[in-house]
Amino acid sequence: MSRVLLNANNQITDPYGNNHSGVDVVKKENQLAPIIAHSSGIVILTQTGQKNNKGSTGTLSYGNFVKIRHDNGYYTLYAHMNEVYVKQGQRVSKGEQIGYMGDSGNAYGAHLHFEVRDQNNNRINPTYYLDNDLPSKENRQILYQAYDNIKKSWLPNVSVGSADYAGNFGNAIGGIYLDSYRMRVHDKVKNLWLPWVINRQDYAGNLGNAIDGLQIEGVTYRVHLTNGPWLPWVNKVDDTANGYAGIYGREIDAIQIK
Numbered sequence: 001m002s003r004v005l006l007n008a009n010n011q012i013t014d015p016y017g018n019n020h021s022g023v024d025v026v027k028k029e030n031q032l033a034p035i036i037a038h039s040s041g042i043v044i045l046t047q048t049g050q051k052n053n054k055g056s057t058g059t060l061s062y063g064n065f066v067k068i069r070h071d072n073g074y075y076t077l078y079a080h081m082n083e084v085y086v087k088q089g090q091r092v093s094k095g096e097q098i099g100y101m102g103d104s105g106n107a108y109g110a111h112l113h114f115e116v117r118d119q120n121n122n123r124i125n126p127t128y129y130l131d132n133d134l135p136s137k138e139n140r141q142i143l144y145q146a147y148d149n150i151k152k153s154w155l156p157n158v159s160v161g162s163a164d165y166a167g168n169f170g171n172a173i174g175g176i177y178l179d180s181y182r183m184r185v186h187d188k189v190k191n192l193w194l195p196w197v198i199n200r201q202d203y204a205g206n207l208g209n210a211i212d213g214l215q216i217e218g219v220t221y222r223v224h225l226t227n228g229p230w231l232p233w234v235n236k237v238d239d240t241a242n243g244y245a246g247i248y249g250r251e252i253d254a255i256q257i258k
């Protein structure tokens, strides 16, 4: 059951990623629906009075929207609404109606554009959260896991934000699983970036081939070189030398995410 549409299941019409900052959903069979608060929180921002405005950019592109700050520090945002039922500063409960689906702003047809942002207001992949709770404040159990190319096996799960790391020093990593975040790895053997992956739908890597670069959106991360040191923490993703973790040509044997 959807956490953002009233009494409905989600039908995804446009996935997150590839310059899409959220996930687009409608009710099954392309039906419209009232939009509900994903979780309890405070409405920190609304925009109202907007009509369809194809080609608009920035905040206007969202049309009528609501942004909520939740009790764990995360944010959700609901865009393109036809009507907004709540006001800035208002506290809302999980499942409370906050608006109705529409096509205001830069929309080519009525749908809900849904975003999730972490405590730093960085966008993260919202797909998993369409049907699931946000991480709890005390225990952000977002897990990651590395594949040991020497042992030819997946190593134990590690929690994002813990002091642990994923990997065995000395054994190159060939794959990474990660909950909730979008990432990709650079394959040392093929000497190229592999496709972005999300939400354990797939792992990043070619098992058996060493990884020599890593990019993860929305978190701070670092890698350890085989027979070398930990490299500096990285907190962004771009094409510059600081926009990924790793050194091309040098195998990675551990990763850490905070």
Ligand SMILES: [Zn+2]
Pocket (backbone or CB within 6 Å): 014, 020, 021, 022, 023, 024, 112, 113, 114
């Ligand atoms: Zn969208």
